[in-house]
Amino acid sequence: MSESKIYTAIGLMSGTSMDGIDAALLKTDGVNIVEAGESILLPYEDAIRQQIIEVIKGGGDREMLSLALTIKHAEAVINSGF
Numbered sequence: 001m002s003e004s005k006i007y008t009a010i011g012l013m014s015g016t017s018m019d020g021i022d023a024a025l026l027k028t029d030g031v032n033i034v035e036a037g038e039s040i041l042l043p044y045e046d047a048i049r050q051q052i053i054e055v056i057k058g059g060g061d062r063e064m065l066s067l068a069l070t071i072k073h074a075e076a077v078i079n080s081g082f
Contacts, residue, residue: 004029010082012073018052020044021072025082042076 006027013022021044025037044052048068054060 006034010077010080012076014069014073018044018049021076023076023080023082025080038080038082040076040080042072042079044072048072 006029008025008027011024011026014020015022019041021042022039023042024039026033027035027037048065051060051065051068055062055065
């Protein structure tokens with residue numbers, strides 16, 4: 001195989017702690033992490049955290065939460081400074 005192409009990617013995750021969105025920059029050849037870069041946490045506001053709790057309990061508006069989380073993920077990428 002000839003020389004590998006290196007990709008730069010931003011990974012996003014919102015875990016079960018409900019504290020916010022983690023974002024990390026990395027370089028990969030598509031199989032292996034070549035270089036791990038910076039990472040940040042974009043904390044959730046109390047209103048979004050409450051929406052998550054309501055949906056987990058079986059109530060709340062799942063579509064509104066989905067939209068709010070999508071916007072927060074976009075903000076994490078925009079505000080990451082990567």
